[in-house]
Amino acid sequence: MRTVAVYSTADRDSAVVRLVDEAVPIGPAPSRHSYLAIPAINETARRTGAQAIHPGYGFLSGDPDRAEVREDSGITFIGPPAAVTQRLGDEAAARALREKAGLPVLPGSPGAVAAPVEAREVAERIGQPDALVRAFNEPRAHARAVFGDERLHMERFVDDARHVEVQVRGAEAVGRAGADTFEFVLSPTREFHLMEINCRRQVEDPVTGMVTGIDIVRPDEGPGRNEFGEQPRGGNEFPVRVLGVHPAFDGHPAPHHILLADGERLSGGDEDLLPGGHPCLPGPAGGPDYDSLLAKTVVWAPDREQALARMDRALGEFRITGEGIRTPVGFLRPALAHPDLRSTTHTTGLIGTMSAEKVTRHQPIRAAEE
DSSP states (O other): OOOEEEEEGGGTTSHHHHHSSEEEEEEOSSGGGTTTOHHHHHHHHHHHTOOEEOOOSSGGGGOTTTHHHHHTTOOEESSSOHHHHHHHHSHHHHHHHHHHTTOOOOSBOSSOBOSHHHHHHHHHHHTOOHHHHHTSHHHHHHHHHHHSOOOBOOBOOOTTOEEEEEEEEOOGGGTOSSEEEEEEEEOTTOOEEEEEEEOSOOTTHHHHHHHHOOOTTGGGGOTTOOOOOOOOOOSEEEEEEEEOBOTTOSSOBOOEEEEEEEOGGGSTTOTTTOTTSOSSOSEEEOOSSSOOEEEEEEEEESSHHHHHHHHHHHHHTOEEEEETOOOTHHHHHHHHHOHHHHTTOOOTTHHHHHHHHTOOOOOOOOOTTO
16 A cells, blocks of 8 residues: 655654655645645645545544545545534534533533633633633634634633543444544542543554554444454553653753664563554654654553553663753653552642652662563
């Protein structure tokens, strides 16, 4: 199978451009002028003779207006039906659907909030601090610049929450036969609230695949690809994202040039430790325009202690160097050893907890297999 990739000017030196059979420039860095420019994608597919389009993990995969890719061009779209994306991609419609199905949702606005005055009224009703209202204009400007849609919705913020994702196959309420990711917030008082339903591929997909043995990508690949024949193997899977971040470690992506990315020896002859070899290729990578993800490190083990030990070992062997590059590996290893994470009592406040405790020193994790 031959592959064609489209790329923006910001990604012209990316690894994918070097790996595909044909790469076609599609526009400037802003996504609405490149990766979300559906007419340009259709034209590229027509000109190159492409028979199918895979949207990847973001941008086009979650765009409710991408129906044109399928309906206007006749090209197979590998993913959920356009009608499902339109119902779940619009937050107001998706929230109404969740409420109709009787699912618990966070208190918030029933639709888009148009002005600070309305935001303040919603904030008072849901007991939200005024800080959210004061920050009203900044996220609108960001959403307009990145997605071309400045509509904002408000929901109650849950501090020290657990973020729980469940992958569901065949969700009748949304008209799906494939797998969708249901994202929940679990409050400190043990209340569940459904935040959103993602009907697209997620970088968390390996969690399901490595524990259950189910390849959840296959149902979206067309006829003859809908049977799950794999056997569950149980155990514990642990994923970590390795990002290219600003040297100040403020979480913002930064441009960098990778000189060395040594991931092959992470496998260590053990396919369960880190399959896949090199996580990224030398060359220009990252930048302020898109996600700063460099690699997804995934491990599996029969139990949680062994999984944590394997991840610690994998991150300890991770080597990536280059101009302007910094990764959070030095933070992630102490996080793996933190008692809250090891006892599964950690919350979204773990980073703040570690900062307050000034946790900076790494202690190797030991397990029975180690």
